[in-house]
Amino acid sequence: MKLSADQAQFAGRIGHEFGRPELLVQALTHGSISSASRPDNQRLEFLGDRVLGLVMAEALFMADPTSTEGQLAPQFNALVRKETCAAVAREIGLGDVLRLGRSEMKSGGRRKEALLGDAMEAVIAAVYLDAGFAPSRDMILRLWGERITTVEADARDAKTMLQEWAQARGLPPPAYVETGREGPDHAPVFTIEARLQSGQAASARAKSKRDASQQAAQSLLHSLNGA
Structure with missing residues (x-):
């Protein structure tokens, strides 16, 4: 080739x-x-x-x-x-x-x-x-x-920054919940939702739970900072 x-x-x-x-x-x-x-x-x-x-x-x-x-x-x-x-x-x-x-x-x-x-x-x-x-x-x-x-x-990733945001406001650490999984077993795509106790949440899809969690945290940070 x-x-x-x-x-x-x-x-x-x-x-x-x-x-x-x-x-x-x-x-x-x-x-x-x-x-x-x-x-x-x-x-x-x-x-x-x-x-x-x-x-x-x-x-x-x-x-x-x-x-x-x-x-x-x-x-x-x-x-x-x-x-x-x-x-x-x-x-x-x-x-x-x-x-x-x-x-x-x-x-x-x-x-x-x-x-x-x-x-x-x-x-x-x-x-x-x-x-x-x-x-x-x-x-x-x-x-x-x-x-x-x-x-x-x-050095701080999105999950770390989101946790610091929550702590600074007296909230418990955010929760990361798997809300969906698609695709074959050898190539799954996960949907993870980042949730704060105050009610704000954001979701993301990725090929690993780690990446989906990071992207969800980043999305939630964007919405919080823009609020």
Whole structure:
């Protein structure tokens, strides 16, 4: 398989020459256009999430030998969360080369945070499977760049900020309730609702309960701050 001109340019932007270009093609293929002969990027996304996690855990661990687990955990969460993956994806123009179905394109799929974050993780897995851990680590560290050293300023995730908002007003911590689950067992989509005792709530859908909870918390924070 040969990469298209756009895909080859994208490979150049991430700094990797693929020996198995079909891995990159799969990483850029969304489920809305997949088929039996054209697999989507969900399995790669699963693997890429774990590779990214190991790279970030190692980078943070080595950067400051004095950091405690309590200090490292929120920094790690900030670096691997879907919003950060999507931000990196935008910087390298990943949305421009995503392979999407017609309906997903019409609904702005190339700009959707969840799609971009998932595809970024899939690209990481593609590089890992193509060349091994060291090249994938080098790519991640290069693309995440200064985020790794400046993460302290943005270490609090949405769930942490929502809990602090509630505590500052004398409310108990927010509850996160699973209100729906769709899709096959190997690729479920969860709906999680973030609820405050005061009655405010917001929901979000994602492929993991963690991401759905974070997105629900973020949505609720937006509505609270805009109120």
